[in-house]
Amino acid sequence: MANALIDMFRKFGCKSSAREVFDGMAVKDVYSWTTMVNVYAKCGHLESAAQLFEDMPRRNAVSWSCMIAAYSQANQPEEAVRLFKKMIEENVEPINATLVSVLPACAQLGCLDLGRWIYDNYIVSGKVVLTVNLGNAFIDMYAKCGDLDAASRLFAEMGERNVVSWNSMVMAHAVHGQSEQVLHLFEQLKGTGIVPDEITFLGLLSACSHSGLVSEGRRYFKEMKMGYQIEPKAEHYACMIDLLGKSGLLEEALEVAKGMPMEAGEAGWGALLNACRVHGNVEIGECAADKLVKLDPSDSGIYVLMCQIYASKSKWDQVKMLRMLMRDRGVKKNPGCSSIEVDGKCHEFLAADVLHVHSEDIYAALKNIYIHLKLEGYVPLT
Incomplete structure (x- = not known):
């Protein structure tokens, strides 16, 4: 009953109530400790979660997986990988959830060797069953670490796929600028009966942006709204702005940014500013930079890009003025x-x-x- 109460309070984010029940328990089992660790992790109190994890009298694979997932989801991949290696050193066999949590950390850090070791040691050996979710995690890890061939092989060998599986491959090819493969995958996806989602179209638009496929990008942007009733988000608009901007259609890109149903944000205006740098457009660049400075005046990239635009047009007075402005505002280039x-x-x-x-x-x-x-x-x- 006490364990159930702790878990209930976890779901409602009531860490103090959960801790009160936990502290009042005469007998605590490994589930009690793990659930309380999870309470702190879900509430963003990683230090408390880590301390409780270290204090546990006994830990099982679920306990380790919980803490590894907490670090991975909190954008602390180094800690997630460190804890995974410690888990292996203590001869605790990882479970499916462990690998699903540590693989994104490997992807973020570029730890391809560790990812390959995990696949060989636990999947090839048959110690862990390759579920759809785990297969998706491996595909994402391989792709982000640059081994697109391994990602493609695993995708082809998967007996069951869901929309995340397809999205993982679409995004993998898109990130590597392989637009033809992305478009081919999308046509294959439509024949499977699986309905594409907003992530699928984000990959499509990103691929079109990488390769300058303006007409295809316009078609997919229209198709997501008209064919699949998916309302574009700021990220989709940012891809369209980037696509149009890179292709030199700066006025049209500006109109898209201004006509969005939501604020273009840093991604949209940033894409436009970068396109202005590529094509040396001072007027639209100044407009985009002005919007970006209002969003984040401490972002050094805005000033650097505008300096490059001015320099390309030999406007050295403006370059000097911007550098003085950076100094006055205490903005330093990262x-x-x-x-x-x-x-x-x-x-x-x-x-x-x-x-x-x-x-x-x-x-x-x-x-x-x-x-x-x-x-x-x-x-x-x-």
């Missing part, structure tokens, strides 16, 4: 950041970073690349 996995370990780099143990070798290699670029006639944009 350093570029990238990461790569080597032998199962993720390495993160910031712009001008010299903290890595192999920094000298890395910069020597970069210098060599720059030399070859200049020999090929490359002139940097300044």
Whole structure:
């Protein structure tokens, strides 16, 4: 009864009431502890959840899965992966829910080696059954880590698929700019009886944007409303703005941004500003930048893009003015950041970073690349 009460309070988000019942229990089993951990996790109190997890006298696979999921859903993939590895070290066999939770963390960190190890050790070996949800998680992980062939093979081998399965492949090809495969997948999907959803069309529009397929993008945007009664969201409009902008149709893109039933937001105006940078349109760029500054005046990217637009037109006074404005507002350009996995370990780099143990070798290699670029006639944009 006490366990049921804790779970009920969890569903209503009443952590204090749940904790009151938990503290008053004379006897607590592993389910009691796990449910209370889940209460804190669902309410966003990860520190309390982690502390309670560490205090548990006994933990099972469900307990571990609960905490791994909490970190993964809270955008803390490093902690999710760390806890998964600790779980394995303590000889606790993961269950389906564990893998479904840790794979998105692998995808976010680019831990392809770990993802492959999980597949070989638990799916190929038959220790864990490959359900539809787990298959979708693997497809997403492979695609985001760059192994599109593995994602395609797994998708082809799946005996059962749902709309998420199809969306995972559509988004995978879209992210990699493979528009033909995306359009082909969509035609296949329509023949399965599975109804596409808003994510499907987001992938379609994204693919059209990557490849500059204006007529196809317009058709799909219309089809989602007229054929499937799916009301476009801000993300769909942002894709259309990006598609039109990249294709040089800046006035039409501006009209789409202004005519949206909701505020265009950072994604929509940001796409338009970037398109203005590509095509050197100062007037529309200023309009987009003005909207973006009102949304987030501390975003350094807005000022940098406008500086590039002004510089492309030799408007150096405006460039100087913007840089002074950044200084006055205390806006600093965020350093570029990238990461790569080597032998199962993720390495993160910031712009001008010299903290890595192999920094000298890395910069020597970069210098060599720059030399070859200049020999090929490359002139940097300044």
